Amino acid sequence: MMQNNFDFNHLLRRGVAEVIVEEEFIARLKNGDKLRLKEGFDPSSSDIHLGHMVGLRKLRQFQELGHEVVLIVGDWTAQIGDPTGQSVTRPVLSYEQVKSNAETYMQQFFKIVDRSRTEVRWQSEWFGEFSLADVLKLTGRFTIAQFLAREDFNKRFTAGKPITLTEFIYPLLQAYDSVQIQAGVEFGGTDQKFNLLVGRELQGMVGQQPQQVLMTPLLVGTDGAHKMSKSLGNYIGITEAPAQIFGKVMSVPDNLLMDYFTLVTDVPDAELAEFRTEIENGANPMALKKRLAREIISQLYDKSAATAAEDNFVRIVQNKETPAEIPEFRIIPGTLSIPGVMLDAGLVKSKGEAMRLIQQGGVEIDGNKITEPNYPVANGAVLKAGKRRYVMLVE
């Protein structure tokens, strides 16, 4: 059953950067059309962070109105590799790697998106048998000038930086995905605008109803400066432990607080307006940050995990060591020799001292006393040695 009573402001404006074409889109929604919601992912990486969550939550909202997600696994393009690199002459990912990454991705994806209303399609279903004739039919429909009008291509071209022909073909493949699955709406970040519109255009050319395009804003990362991204290290992963997420949310710059509330929580608009007033009136944002962290953890785990993470954080704060004051020490996450880490991080003068401290119950990781020297350490874990010595172990 399609529900066609919905709140336009919530659905098409909150957490939405741009909709093309809004009027058309609203008409289809009012008409009760069941729309196929296209979401693609590149299985060369498998981790989902809060930045992705903005779009995935939007998918979920549409699902709750009865629409269906079509998740496209870009298994095929991932096996070809990045066209801008030198690696194009051979596959960068094996089929097994792609498959494994896709599985990992989907475990995370379905923490937010409703699996029962999702169809998963692999690009190889259509591109595996794609012939040169098919390629030329596709490339014959678009002109060089159209592509060079794309902002990033134009900048690179003007600056004399190389753009390979392959880079012009990629948007066409993404567009062809839309035709194959008869997408009704394609979701993407604002940086995907050109590609999303190529899909719309191609559908029209082959006689399909052109897809609507829903672009979500780019979430700024915990550094307060750049788009959240794994490679910049300014991300909050959705599979991170509650304590880590809590700590990372607390480190989000104050001026981004309302963006995070708007984009990754369901706190109603009316309440958000109150938050804004409080902040303008000079309230300490600490309480709001805690609320934000709880909202996020509740979605990804549950309320009790959110509460436990907060309690853990409060204990550390009550010990007069706020997370911001904890020095960081670089590690490669995994099962580590804790005495070695403690020595290298300058918490003890010898491994022997560290071992004795562990045996006395004086070493904790994320609030858990450790009893063995080898212990699994995740990125962002807080190690406490004795009463007041802390270090955050980061990748």
Place this chain on the structure above:
Amino acid sequence: MMQNNFDFNHLLRRGVAEVIVEEEFIARLKNGDKLRLKEGFDPSSSDIHLGHMVGLRKLRQFQELGHEVVLIVGDWTAQIGDPTGQSVTRPVLSYEQVKSNAETYMQQFFKIVDRSRTEVRWQSEWFGEFSLADVLKLTGRFTIAQFLAREDFNKRFTAGKPITLTEFIYPLLQAYDSVQIQAGVEFGGTDQKFNLLVGRELQGMVGQQPQQVLMTPLLVGTDGAHKMSKSLGNYIGITEAPAQIFGKVMSVPDNLLMDYFTLVTDVPDAELAEFRTEIENGANPMALKKRLAREIISQLYDKSAATAAEDNFVRIVQNKETPAEIPEFRIIPGTLSIPGVMLDAGLVKSKGEAMRLIQQGGVEIDGNKITEPNYPVANGAVLKAGKRRYVMLVE
């Protein structure tokens, strides 16, 4: 057995517009390398004219030194159709048409090129199974800027005229042909320079010795104005009847005479120099034109055919009707009803008059008296009615 004693001036300069890279090329020839000579053709048209003969004669010269021609039948691209047209969404030629055109073409091709030293390859051998991955490997090697530097693309781009992506892929396919057959030299007109060099570049990229490029000049047609081409009607086809070829050669403008001698005959350079002197001294070029026509017909047929064609021509001239003075009448070549043609051309006042003239032996086509009303007429045939009425039947 390779012969490596040869006349560079004859082989690499006469009838050659440009060679890339001459030094490298000469070194390979001196070294006695057996080179694979690449020649491609588009089977969407099947007729060879004197303009093509310039390159084919050059192939023949190389064959006589022991090198081998590889003729590439562009069966595959022909089936895709012209990318600049609107016809790209469906094949313009069926497989049967391509095959039939290829057969017609080869019958003509082997009038000039030595069949025993020619390998015929069809593009479909490699492009039939070409995958999208193969396409992207190829397109990843070249940049948009490289293609936009090509003169014709640059002009169109600057003028705001559309260039499809497909048009950028075509040169890559031609280049890939070179890789597949390990071409040693690619032959083409000067208008093909960019594409020929892409082949050279691609071979280097995949670790093959880059091909040499030999470009032949474009032969100006019988109109004295444009490149010889079937669509402009200014061509001399190599399968035309000797009488037609003779007549058409006589219509070549005087200022092109030496070009024709240089490009499509074997008259030695020393003799050509004498011809030039004669012309400069004001000699009537008629004798030289007859010589040119005989040289061409001798190559395509034999000496006796050349002599007969000349005799036929002389008879017409002796009748005080030079070919230039014969009016033209448009026909569709084939077996025609001659009385109908004569009536429409204004040679007679009725079909009855035409029939009587035929029965009296007063009608000739290309010097042959006709006895039946239906008669096979080729393009350029001269119809004579009575003693002084002539018409040239042209397409």
